[in-house]
Amino acid sequence: MDGPWFVNAREQTSRGKRLERVRLVDDPLTDNQRYLLATTPDNLAAGEEIRYMHRRDAVALKLPDFDFWLFDSGVLARFNWEDASRRLELTTDPEDVLPACQARDAAWHHATRYEDFKAM
Numbered sequence: 308m309d310g311p312w313f314v315n316a317r318e319q320t321s322r323g324k325r326l327e328r329v330r331l332v333d334d335p336l337t338d339n340q341r342y343l344l345a346t347t348p349d350n351l352a353a354g355e356e357i358r359y360m361h362r363r364d365a366v367a368l369k370l371p372d373f374d375f376w377l378f379d380s381g382v383l384a385r386f387n388w389e390d391a392s393r394r395l396e397l398t399t400d401p402e403d404v405l406p407a408c409q410a411r412d413a414a415w416h417h418a419t420r421y422e423d424f425k426a427m
Contacts, residue, residue, distance in 0.1 A: 313353040320354030327356045329414040331365050347421050358418030368417060370410050383407045 332340045374386040383404045385396045
């Protein structure tokens, strides 16, 4: 893949940075979730590491109910799907960042590697 996301992922991972994500999925998977599962090999080839977790497991673990990215464990980018004018909210406030880091680590620990999830 030659799109900007894939070019950037290859560049960042070639520098030793990690790009990891946990995708929450429903049971049964939605059409969009099936599409993302089918296209995951492209992300993996670009250097990302992707794991999967059923939404019910995330709820049981009391993980946040919002989408977010973490950058270098110091910047939290929280997605706001309710307000299009503020789609992404950035913060470096430790009171917001630390719980997100803990949630990320718990999700990563309990999530299933793509290859194993696909085989289920």
